[in-house]
Amino acid sequence: MRFAFSDDQQLLQGAVREFLRKECTPEVVRALWADARGHAPGLWAQLAELGVLGALVPEAQGGMGLDERDLVLLLEEVGRAALPGPVAACAAVAAPLVRELGGATAERWLAALGAGRAIAVVGHPANPFVTDAHLADLLLLARGPELHAVERAAVRLVHQPASDPGRRLHGVEWEPGAGTRVASGAEAERLLAAAFDRGALAAAAQALGAADRMLELAVAYASQREQFGRPIGSFQAVQHQLADAKVRVEYARPVVYKAAWAVATGAASRPVDVSHAKLAAGEAAALAARRSLQAHGAIGYTWEQDLHLWMRRAWSLALEWGDPPLHLARVSDFVLADGAPIGPGRTFEGGS
Amino acid sequence: MELVYTPAQQAFRAEARAWLEANVPPAPLGSFDTAEGAAEHRAWEKRLHAGGWAMVPWPVEYGGRGADLLEWLIFEEEYYRAGAPKRINQNGIFLLGPTIMEFGTPEQKARFLPRIASSEDVWAQGWSEPNAGSDMAAIQASARRDGDHYVLRGQKTWASRGAFADWLFGMFRTDPASERHKGLSFLLVPLDTPGVTVRPIAQLDGETGFAEVFFDDARVPVANRLAGEGEGWKVAMATAGFERGLMLRSPARFQSTARRLVELCRANPATASEALREEVVRCWMDAEAYTLETYRTVSRLLAGGKIGFEASLNKIFWSELDVRMHETALRLLGHRADLLPEAPAAAGVGDWLDGYLFSLSGPIYAGTNEIQRNLIAERILGLPRSG
Numbered sequence: 001m002r003f004a005f006s007d008d009q010q011l012l013q014g015a016v017r018e019f020l021r022k023e024c025t026p027e028v029v030r031a032l033w034a035d036a037r038g039h040a041p042g043l044w045a046q047l048a049e050l051g052v053l054g055a056l057v058p059e060a061q062g063g064m065g066l067d068e069r070d071l072v073l074l075l076e077e078v079g080r081a082a083l084p085g086p087v088a089a090c091a092a093v094a095a096p097l098v099r100e101l102g103g104a105t106a107e108r109w110l111a112a113l114g115a116g117r118a119i120a121v122v123g124h125p126a127n128p129f130v131t132d133a134h135l136a137d138l139l140l141l142a143r144g145p146e147l148h149a150v151e152r153a154a155v156r157l158v159h160q161p162a163s164d165p166g167r168r169l170h171g172v173e174w175e176p177g178a179g180t181r182v183a184s185g186a187e188a189e190r191l192l193a194a195a196f197d198r199g200a201l202a203a204a205a206q207a208l209g210a211a212d213r214m215l216e217l218a219v220a221y222a223s224q225r226e227q228f229g230r231p232i233g234s235f236q237a238v239q240h241q242l243a244d245a246k247v248r249v250e251y252a253r254p255v256v257y258k259a260a261w262a263v264a265t266g267a268a269s270r271p272v273d274v275s276h277a278k279l280a281a282g283e284a285a286a287l288a289a290r291r292s293l294q295a296h297g298a299i300g301y302t303w304e305q306d307l308h309l310w311m312r313r314a315w316s317l318a319l320e321w322g323d324p325p326l327h328l329a330r331v332s333d334f335v336l337a338d339g340a341p342i343g344p345g346r347t348f349e350g351g352s
Numbered sequence: 353m354e355l356v357y358t359p360a361q362q363a364f365r366a367e368a369r370a371w372l373e374a375n376v377p378p379a380p381l382g383s384f385d386t387a388e389g390a391a392e393h394r395a396w397e398k399r400l401h402a403g404g405w406a407m408v409p410w411p412v413e414y415g416g417r418g419a420d421l422l423e424w425l426i427f428e429e430e431y432y433r434a435g436a437p438k439r440i441n442q443n444g445i446f447l448l449g450p451t452i453m454e455f456g457t458p459e460q461k462a463r464f465l466p467r468i469a470s471s472e473d474v475w476a477q478g479w480s481e482p483n484a485g486s487d488m489a490a491i492q493a494s495a496r497r498d499g500d501h502y503v504l505r506g507q508k509t510w511a512s513r514g515a516f517a518d519w520l521f522g523m524f525r526t527d528p529a530s531e532r533h534k535g536l537s538f539l540l541v542p543l544d545t546p547g548v549t550v551r552p553i554a555q556l557d558g559e560t561g562f563a564e565v566f567f568d569d570a571r572v573p574v575a576n577r578l579a580g581e582g583e584g585w586k587v588a589m590a591t592a593g594f595e596r597g598l599m600l601r602s603p604a605r606f607q608s609t610a611r612r613l614v615e616l617c618r619a620n621p622a623t624a625s626e627a628l629r630e631e632v633v634r635c636w637m638d639a640e641a642y643t644l645e646t647y648r649t650v651s652r653l654l655a656g657g658k659i660g661f662e663a664s665l666n667k668i669f670w671s672e673l674d675v676r677m678h679e680t681a682l683r684l685l686g687h688r689a690d691l692l693p694e695a696p697a698a699a700g701v702g703d704w705l706d707g708y709l710f711s712l713s714g715p716i717y718a719g720t721n722e723i724q725r726n727l728i729a730e731r732i733l734g735l736p737r738s739g
Contacts, residue, residue: 001361001422001643004651051516078592094618181539219733234736236722239729245666246728254644261355276637332633335614342636343611345365345603347643351356 001170001348003254005073013073016050020081026306029281032084033165037087039135047087048116052078056096057114063303064114068198072205072260079209079317082309084166086121086132092202093121097195101182105149109138122195127344128321129160129169136326140182140195143175147188148180164312175237197274199321201263204256204274204281207317210310211249211281211288215305218242218292238295245284245291262350269350273329282324285314354390355475355647357426364419365426371403372434384440387560390474390516392689393440397471402604407445407469414461415469421650428602432617434442443513444468444475448521455538455579464540476510476543478522478565479588485510486586488523488724492565495524495539497715500574502526502539504547504567512717515552518543521591522719523584534582540576547571557709595718596667606670609677609707612638616684619700623686632684635677642670661731664724670720673713678708 005013023043032038047053055071057063064070071092078087095113098106098120112118123130123141133139134157140149158171183191213244221234232238259277260268289311293300301306318324335342340348357365382389400406401415409424410416418464419427449468467473484490489710493506500730508522520541527535543550545569552560556558579587615622617628617632624632645666682689689705691698715721729735 001359001647004648004655005353028442034633077437101566103391169368183353214533217674223734223736230739231736234738236726236729236738239733239735239738240725242735243725243728246733247665249646250662250665251638254648255641257353257648262538274704276640280637280641300397328630328633331637332629335633335636336618336629340614341370342607342608342614344432345426347607347640348355349356 003257005069005257006142006169009070009073012051012070013077016052016074016077017080019046019050020077020083023079024083026082026285026309029082029084029309030167037135038166038168045116047112052087053091053095053116054114055091057099057110061111062114063095063110066331067259067264068260069264072201072257075202075205076209079206079313080213081157082166082313086119086135088202088206089131089199090119091198093122093195093338094109094138094140096198097122097191098138100191100194101147101149103182105182106112112137112233120291122199123172124192124195124199124321126196126199127320128171128234130172131169133157133170133172134159134168139172139174141172141176142174142188142192144182145185145188145332146176147183147191148174148176149182150174150180154180156223162316164316166309168315169318172267180346181258193271196321197263197270200274200327201256202258203275203317203321204259207281207285207314208249208252208256210314210317211245211285213247214241214285214288214292214307214310215249217310218274218288218295222295223295224337234345241291242295245288248284248287252277252284255280265351267350272331273350275322275330278322278327279324279331282314282318358563361422361426362380364423365430368405368427368430369434371405372430372436374435375399375403376434383559384438384516385514385555385559390440394471394474396437396441401470402523407449408469410449410465410469412467414453420542421653422647425602425604425646425650426541427603429607432602432604432608433508437637440516441468441471441474443477443529444471444473444519447591447594448475450594451521451538451587452578454590455587458573462468462576473519474513474517476514476517476520476563476565477513478511478520478541480510480676481507482509488592489536489585491523491525493522493524494528495526495537495549495572496528497526497574498571501571502537502574502577504541504570504572506567506572508565508567510717511550511555511563511565513561514543514550514565515560520565523580523588526581526584528739530582534586535582537581538578538584538587539572540578541567541570541572545572555709556712557706592719593663596663596724597641601666601670603639603646604640606642606673606677609674609690610636613677613681613684616681616704620684620686623684628680628683631676631680635673635680638673639668639677640675645669662720663729664727665716665732667713667724668721671711675708675713678704679709680691682708707730 041200051064052074054063055066059065113120116136119135121136124144131210135261141148141150155172155174159314160169222238223231256277259273262273299305381392384390404417408417408419408427412418439698452464495502495504523536524539526537547568549566551564553562554560555562675706688701691701
């Protein structure tokens with residue numbers, strides 16, 4: 001039993017954090033918002049070089065051969081930077097799905113995805129719209145009990161403008177055929193369930209990073225902004241609001257990390273762990289957003305201030321890969337069931 | 353990150369479970385805030401000690417088992433899973449014990465720790481005074497040096513377990529000219545010392561575990577001082593850290609409450625509205641989150657880390673969760689929530705009302721949650737100091 005990250009895992013996280021701090025500044029995020037495609041090929045290539053895009057791609061295909069226990073820390077950094085684009089969709093959801101599909105699909109796409117030469121996204125029934133579909137070379141799309149691998153030329157996209165311009169939502173129209181079908185029946189269901197949990201975990205990890213960043217912004221602002229002759233951050237009313245948000249963030253963190261372990265190891269507790277993580281991180285981020293906005297006062301309510309870069313991201317993350325009622329229902333079904341394995345000593349029983 | 357127990361940890365769990373199954377009293381003991389209940393609890397502690405389970409993470413020479421902190425977590429899980437009695441000497445085993453390990457001389461360790469582990473000495477806390485609660489630097493009770501003794505004058509109040517304890521630990525002002533947190537010393541005081549008067553105070557629940565303690569020229573040997581004269585603040589801060597954090601508040605306690613809450617919800621379908629069921633599930637999630645964070649902290653400590661101001665995050669989280677869980681239970685009980693266990697219609701109400709009253713003390717003791725929020729804001733977030 002060891003609930004801690006290795007030095008290597010933390011070093012990689014530190015490298016990605018440092019990279020994004022320099023290369024994904026609020027100015028860069030705003031420029032990508034204004035960009036027609038919302039994509040920076042240079043940034044994408046560098047993220048591939050750092051190993052983020054190929055984290056879950058096996059070494060034999062040129063990837064890093066890591067698992068979600070490593071990736072969760074990198075996804076936190078993606079959230080901390082409010083990085084636009086399909087990094088999580090591609091690296092955390094599409095790439096491992098292609099890996100699990102194996103066969104011709106993996107042969108054709110897996111190495112390219114890890115190296116950043118191609119982008120893939122997943123159209124899952126949980127998400128009515130597909131995020132960043134316009135950037136994808138490959139779309140993995142569910143239709144009934146089947147999974148199809150469809151190239152972009154074969155789909156029609158309808159852009160659905162949404163609050164977070166760093167994620168472009170699209171309705172996707174397409175015709176399934178025998179040539180696009182890559183899995184069906186129980187196999188497709190298993191793959192889609194795994195993809196759903198990976199997507200929800202990725203959203204939770206990003207929300208955690210965004211929450212951290214929003215609290216940092218609040219602290220920085222409240223430390224320099226003076227009213228009544230003192231920095232407003234010295235007033236207990238402000239301090240206590242931010243302290244409460246900090247408590248929720250720090251107690252969401254281990255839940256997200258446990259979910260990463262459950263996804264990486266295929267633990268039986270995976271669905272409940274992931275839903276708990278999605279709820280805990282989503283609510284921590286929502287609280288951090290509210291409290292940070294309040295600490296900023298009216299300046300936080302302006303487009304010029306950076307805070308809303310993360311607020312919009314937090315709102316959108318709460319809705320993708322299962323909204324809060326869906327995840328609460330999954331946890332409730334487990335906790336309130338007859339003879340549920342809950343209570344002291346049961347926390348890690350779902351391990352494999 | 354490997355969230356699976358080693359075979360050795362699994363064997364430890366099995367051993368603890370087997371012993372507890374064979375030894376935990378079948379019926380609940382009386383409240384340790386009554387004389388009769390206190391005697392039953394001392395007898396239980398004696399049995400626990402004889403079995404070698406009284407203080408699993410302490411060294412064997414001090415009456416412990418020499419287990420590591422992970423094994424301690426496992427033991428606590430089994431302890432709560434077995435429904436074993438509350439620990440009457442929690443001030444001694446969870447607060448003073450670790451403090452003596454950190455600051456005591458070899459003589460003090462040998463003298464006090466084995467008697468704490470066996471609960472031969474039950475300890476009371478002497479933190480608060482009528483004018484010093486969460487602001488411990490306002491302490492006025494004095495200890496004047498007279499040869500190899502201190503002469504104590506003044507008053508302590510809200511001394512938990514004070515009415516039935518043998519000893520009291522607390523801070524006294526050894527330098528009469530000192531101010532705030534300087535000039536304080538940490539002293540260990542036998543409550544049968546001439547000049548010490550203990551007056552029980554009825555708590556919100558009607559029981560008298562609290563006490564006021566008066567010192568009228570009570571003489572205590574200098575050998576009963578922990579750390580140097582004037583170093584009391586440093587010692588007390590360490591004790592407060594133990595109180596807010598890890599040892600006293602094992603996650604198993606809250607997981608056990610959460611499990612009972614789920615059972616209560618299932619047993620009362622008529623009152624379990626959708627909103628209440630949701631709150632029950634949220635309570636379970638938070639008890640799990642608290643458990644996970646504790647495992648993370650223990651992993652960090654086993655790798656050589658130290659607990660710092662995170663103890664303040666901890667304290668807010670568990671104390672507010674405890675209140676929420678009990679409030680939810682009372683709402684599930686509906687009109688029966690008000691009934692004392694002896695009421696004829698009280699079947700199935702359990703001890704939720706008692707637990708609720710106790711939970712209300714959580715956000716107050718061990719430094720009020722307002723103080724903890726100040727600490728989080730200034731020491732963890734780095735906001736400017738409040739005026």
